[in-house]
Amino acid sequence: MKKLSLLMALVLFSVAGAVAQIYNPVTWSVASKKLNNNEAVVFVKATIEQGWNIYGLQVPDGGPISTSFKFTPSKEYTLNGKVAAPAPKSKFEKLFNMDVPYYINEVTFQQKVKLTKGQTNVKGVVEFMACDKERCLPPEEYAFTVTIK
Numbered sequence: 001m002k003k004l005s006l007l008m009a010l011v012l013f014s015v016a017g018a019v020a021q022i023y024n025p026v027t028w029s030v031a032s033k034k035l036n037n038n039e040a041v042v043f044v045k046a047t048i049e050q051g052w053n054i055y056g057l058q059v060p061d062g063g064p065i066s067t068s069f070k071f072t073p074s075k076e077y078t079l080n081g082k083v084a085a086p087a088p089k090s091k092f093e094k095l096f097n098m099d100v101p102y103y104i105n106e107v108t109f110q111q112k113v114k115l116t117k118g119q120t121n122v123k124g125v126v127e128f129m130a131c132d133k134e135r136c137l138p139p140e141e142y143a144f145t146v147t148i149k
Helices: 002-019
Strands: 026-036 039-048 054-056 069-070 077-084 089-093 098-103 106-115 120-128 141-149
Touching: 026 120, 026 141, 039 054, 039 120, 039 141, 069 106, 106 120
Parallel strands: none
Antiparallel strands: 026 039, 039 106, 054 098, 069 120, 077 106, 089 098, 120 141
């Protein structure tokens, strides 16, 4: 009887594990380019799985979570302007009853920084929301660090 109960529990947990899926449709990478001794650009690239999207930097109120960046303050650098990105596509989403800006496949965001010393670590967090035709995932954060030499 114990063996039968153990076997049933094992099968139940195996089936439950096979049904549960963790979605991770967006992967991030970071790079930098030094423009001169006093300035650099930080590149934060999102690679988005087929069928999924993330939202633009300027989503109207009442819509999904905009993609946003928070850079850790430092004496080693200051931000030069705002985060730049290519123009997003736009579509009407019934769920939000509005047109929303979005990116598919991949997008590279850029932030210029003014450097105050030679080697600099730029740290930050990007908050984003990924959706497909069936669901939207809860907002996520990706923390990054890039070293500018």
